[in-house]
Amino acid sequence: MIPAGPVVLRPLAPTDAEAIVRACADPEIVRFLPRVPVPYTRDDALRYLEMAEEDWRSGGAAFAIADAVTGEWLGNIGLKPSRLRSTNEIGYLVAPWARGRGVATAAAAALAGWGFTHGVERVELLADVENLASQCVALAAGFRHEGVRRGAEQHRGGTRRDLVSFARLRGDSGERVTPFLPGFPGDSLTDGIVRLRTLTPADAADYLALQNLPDVVRYSVPPEPHSAEQVEERCRTAGANRLAGRGVEAVIMDAATGAFAGEIQLSNLIPPLGQAMTGYSLLPAFRGRGFTTRAVNLLVDWAFEHTPLSRIIAGTSPANVASQRVLERAGFTREALLRGLLPGPDGTRLDDLQWYRLRDAPLASRAFSRRRSGP
Known part of the structure; x- marks a missing residue:
């Protein structure tokens, strides 16, 4: 025995x-x-x-x-x-x-x-x-x-x-390996208006419809539609990728109804720098209600509280004013315009307007951001 x-x-x-x-x-x-x-x-x-x-x-x-x-x-x-x-x-x-x-x-x-x-x-x-x-x-x-x-x-x-x-x-310590990216407390994050939970295979149909909206494709990297196979793979592996420390793929939900509203990610992790990138997209029916700002605040606050990350960055097209307003309301600061950074359609290159938020960002600005986001 x-x-x-x-x-x-x-x-x-x-x-x-x-x-x-x-x-x-x-x-x-x-x-x-x-x-x-x-x-x-x-x-x-x-x-x-x-x-x-x-x-x-x-x-x-x-x-x-x-x-x-x-x-x-x-x-x-x-x-x-x-x-x-x-x-x-x-x-x-x-x-x-x-x-x-x-x-x-x-x-x-x-x-x-x-x-x-x-x-x-x-x-x-x-x-x-x-x-x-x-x-x-x-x-x-x-x-x-x-x-x-x-x-x-x-x-x-x-x-x-x-x-x-x-x-x-044989020579390993055998001590518990703590994931760089732990699960959400209680399996979700919520502020009472929106709720975030990990992407699952059951979300594939909603996720595919979202990612193939023309304005979402336009601002994707690269700006190409998603196939059903790509989406199924992404949904199937989201949990395993989080445990492996590769990133977080989360669903944005209407907290009141449980409806799928959009998606948000924490990706491009560089642990030695304590840095990761966030990105997001939302269904048209839920836009204009502060959902994305709330989702960004929930995810970034979780990352700063539960992981060693100290710096979260984001990128927007110079033409994507709506996304820029989301980041401003979520306490991000504009940092730089990188010329020709991203692949565009037909071999072109696109500019990327970059933003950042630090772990020690002033609390007053975050509180103001939440008040402005609204339900």
Whole structure:
């Protein structure tokens, strides 16, 4: 047995079969573990127990994740060796009734440590690009983000899915990896008028319609329409990109109705400089109501409070007066006009009017900005 804080890793037993069957009916397990049969039966569970014994014979390891006090089955976890580059991979599932208690994090950290004491040099953990919970487990268990393996896993129906790759080496500290960009407190930001939340695949249709509006295309970089495939990719990877520190993609919503109103980003991060860029677009039906100014204030205030960022910049076309007014009301200061910075249509180059806001910007100017934005 391997002690792991609130749980213990113990040998699997035939008495675990019924609990395994109940857990494998969970939609999230079915969604992210394509090798789990549907429907999952007791015979499937018994075959899994046989396969676990085979894992031990082939140099791997397979455990039940169990309550440290009662011994109740809470999940499965295993370590499988790969002869390719002497890498071992952790795989696990946790029953829906055991989630939210740090079970997966404790088990993954403990099993990696156990592997290192048994001669393992490198342990990988792979998670579906949309499985943010598993990606958070990897970081919390001391695994470092390495990249995305495109189309690395065949899913149900024959489609291919991207996997996010994390790894721990024998010499790593194993300490929790804190994302540069944490999640929004309570999963959203709001001032009572607008609400921001992370972009998701469910937003693809609204996002596509927004990004292909003529005036949005005109001021995009580059100024080209988005394809459905591009938008689906952006929506699908937004959460994983935030955890990897690449940026934040958020939906602007009407707080009263929950309607999709627009989008806002924090991108082009340069951590050594403490700098990032913001950009945004809004549906015509919500313009003229201060929504964009409120969204910018919410996102920038969050960034200054919850990240090491000290400087947020933005760029506008010299002709985009509406966007310039948004930035002025949100406490940004005009900084420079960069000639020919941006790609334009048909090989032309466009000027970019740049703005900035600093972490220590005077509070009085921000309060004035909020009063002017209005509902």
